[in-house]
Amino acid sequence: MSIFADRVDAGRQLAAALETVSDPRAIVFGIPRGGVVVAAEVARARGLPLAAAVVRxxxxxxxxxxxxxxxxxxxxxxxxxxxxxxxxxxxxxxxxxxxxxxxxxxxxRLFAASTPSVSGRTAIVVDDGVATGATAMAACTALRAHGAARIVLAVPVAPAKWLPDADVVDDFICLRRVRDFWAVGQFYADFTQTSDGEVARLLSRDLPVGE
Known part of the structure; x- marks a missing residue:
């Protein structure tokens, strides 16, 4: 059941859903690799800096x-x-x-060498979807430890019953909550693996760098 054409399409749709997040000093953090493609579209549309939230x-x-x-x-x-x-x-x-x-x-070393400080700022954490939620929660927990004042977790798709830990995530935005959920890739027509090179290119694009 495809919902999104690809990660770029998902990012554009997600950006529209984030219009309520109006903090001009927010930073968009994509989870490598695929989440950075989605996050890049969010950052571009919202005029915000893009960084990587590296988790494994x-x-x-x-x-x-x-x-x-x-x-x-x-x-x-x-x-x-x-x-x-x-x-x-x-x-x-x-x-x-x-x-x-x-x-x-x-x-x-490859993706987070020049990450701006998130201390006192809003972190918008973006992935291409949530399955178990482990990587998303690890990313949000790490950003909270680095002093993020507000954490918004934003994903295109997630299991219907899944919710993030309210002690870690302040706001959760999900375009589609799906009951019959097997894997994130099932909701994309094109779920081609993202390369290190593409992630590095997106992170080096001329996006706003914030203050």
Missing amino acids: KLGAPAHEEYAMGAIAEGVKIVNTDAVRQGGVTPEQLATVEESERVELDRRT
């Missing part, structure tokens, strides 16, 4: 697309139910985390 999913050993949790700078979120149901041992979880921390460090 902790995928289950037998099913890497299924998140047991996620990590960001100074943040680790683990879904204990997912770990238990998957029969994942502490050793397996530690191995996955070790591998993902290497990739987290690489992407942080």
Whole structure:
């Protein structure tokens, strides 16, 4: 069931839904890789700076697309139910985390070297969709720790029953809440994998840099 043509289309639709967020000093944070494509359209339409919120999913050993949790700078979120149901041992979880921390460090150096300070500002966190919500919550938690005054989580699609932690996210904007949800990609006609090069290009575009 395709709802969006591609991530650019989703970003344009999401930007229209964010008209109520009027803070001129807000920063749009895309979650690499695909979320940055969506976020770039939001940033362009709203005239706001674009940055990356680098996180890594902790995928289950037998099913890497299924998140047991996620990590960001100074943040680790683990879904204990997912770990238990998957029969994942502490050793397996530690191995996955070790591998993902290497990739987290690489992407942080590549995408977040010149991220503006979010202290005292609104952070609009954008991804191409929410499945388990682990990566989105890790990104929002990390930005809160960096002093964000307000956090808006904005996504094109999410499971109908999913809601972010109210202690971390101040506002949640979702274009479509879907009951029969299997994977984010099912809602896009084109869900082609985004490359590092495309993310770097979008982050270096001549977008507003804020004060």
